[in-house]
Amino acid sequence: MATGSSLDELGNQATELAEEVQALREQMLRFATLQLRDVTQAEDAVHDAINAALSSNKYSGKGSLKSWVYAILRNKIIDIIRERSRHPVETFIEDDGSDLNDQFDEKGHWKKSQQPANWGQPETTLANKQFWLIFEACLNDLPESTAQVFMMREHLGLDIREICNELSLSESNCWVIMHRARMRLRKCLEGHFIQGDFLQAVSQ
Amino acid sequence: MNCKQATQLMSESHDHQLTRWQRFSLRVHLLICNGCRAYNKHLDFISKAMQQMRDRF
Ligand SMILES: [Zn+2]
Numbered sequence: 001m002a003t004g005s006s007l008d009e010l011g012n013q014a015t016e017l018a019e020e021v022q023a024l025r026e027q028m029l030r031f032a033t034l035q036l037r038d039v040t041q042a043e044d045a046v047h048d049a050i051n052a053a054l055s056s057n058k059y060s061g062k063g064s065l066k067s068w069v070y071a072i073l074r075n076k077i078i079d080i081i082r083e084r085s086r087h088p089v090e091t092f093i094e095d096d097g098s099d100l101n102d103q104f105d106e107k108g109h110w111k112k113s114q115q116p117a118n119w120g121q122p123e124t125t126l127a128n129k130q131f132w133l134i135f136e137a138c139l140n141d142l143p144e145s146t147a148q149v150f151m152m153r154e155h156l157g158l159d160i161r162e163i164c165n166e167l168s169l170s171e172s173n174c175w176v177i178m179h180r181a182r183m184r185l186r187k188c189l190e191g192h193f194i195q196g197d198f199l200q201a202v203s204q
Numbered sequence: 205m206n207c208k209q210a211t212q213l214m215s216e217s218h219d220h221q222l223t224r225w226q227r228f229s230l231r232v233h234l235l236i237c238n239g240c241r242a243y244n245k246h247l248d249f250i251s252k253a254m255q256q257m258r259d260r261f
Binding site for chain 2: 028107108115125135190
């Protein structure tokens with residue numbers, strides 16, 4: 001009898017774990033979609049991560065269940081990116097950054113109209129819901145290849161060397177891609193959020 | 205150094221350690237260039253935003 005009840009208890013623990021992991025599903029899907037930009041692939045990654053989490057007995061019950069599940073999800077996402085870089089899609093368009101040169105004059109200095117503006121208090125901006133909508137839209141606006149590297153660095157939090165290795169890029173090439181990503185993002189934010197009526201509204 | 209080169213170095217400073225010479229020439233450029241000083245703040249802001257976004261998950 002004693003064995004039976006402890007088995008029940010184990011069963012209950014497993015159900016609890018399954019429920020907790022399932023509760024993270026939506027959030028995990030958002031996380032994966034931001035990185036992969038493909039809902040089907042994101043769903044696969046989340047599905048695999050949840051299965052791996054539930055069938056593994058490595059979760060000790062100590063530490064955050066969430067960070068453990070996210071670590072698994074990160075690895076699944078990296079697997080998908082690795083697979084992708086082995087079979088590049090034909091429509092893959094290289095971001096040569098040529099359009100970004102418009103911001104500079106022939107000597108390579110900022111054109112007056114393009115000179116970066118004062119953005120005011122970052123804390124106020126980051127606390128604003130509207131800002132985050134624009135921020136995500138600007139991220140989604142990045143060219144595919146550029147976004148992939150940028151998001152691996154700043155969203156998955158990988159080391160730049162690791163990223164270059166995974167994608168078989170030279171390190172300096174990676175730096176240039178990161179530079180273009182940041183420059184595009186900055187320009188997009190300045191155009192849509194900061195220059196709008198928004199900043200004035202926030203700072204009042 | 206012009207602004208185009210400075211923006212590249214400002215970005216690189218987020219990804220790897222710059223050489224002494226790069227740091228020095230960047231600092232000199234930032235002393236005289238308002239646009240790049242603002243740009244540098246914007247890059248810090250973007251890193252901060254990405255960090256916050258990560259932390260929310
Ligand atoms: Zn400058």
